[in-house]
Amino acid sequence: GDSVTQTEGQVTVSESKSLIINCTYSTTSIAYPNLFWYVRYPGEGLQLLLKVITAGQKGSSRGFEATYNKETTSFHLQKASVQESDSAVYYCALGNHNNAPRFGAGTKLTVKP
């Protein structure tokens, strides 16, 4: 079946520093899956941050970027300069037409002032 593995647990970064949260996926599907990053800000529901549906393409939103790399089956989330307001839990996810979306276990980002 499909699965997603991402940087585990918690990540703490100082404001204005760069961030990378790793995500790799596996799928038994012949077709390339769609890849997503979701985010849960404190007190809010889970919401889409960005998505990429074509291998080799890059998605971006709110200063975050992720590139769909089918060779390494990765979809790492990066930001050049984080802000306190980016503190949240981030989830990598895979969408396959034949199966329900699969989610990673989440990475809690804390940005220190």
Place this chain on the structure above:
Amino acid sequence: NSKVIQTPRYLVKGQGQKAKMRCIPEKGHPVVFWYQQNKNNEFKFLINFQNQEVLQQIDMTEKRFSAECPSNSPCSLEIQSSEAGDSALYLCASSLQGNTEVFFGKGTRLTVV
């Protein structure tokens, strides 16, 4: 912003009791998912529907859970006989297709005492 509505937000049940939660998907979304998120933030897919029909479900759901998505009524997920291990956040999500963006409700937090 997601318009998926889940009720109740919190639910406390004794072991062996039934626990029922409801979800109103976004208007026009034919696909509905239920996930269980444990205290380690791990997502477990439970069941999904397309319109009123079950598409996929895991073994646990088939044996101990009862779920439906009737037309013109909220979807529901019911645990027939709650166990301590069922304590978790239950998330309902809806989408246009299985591999596209999913929109989440805020979840029902179940505590089995």
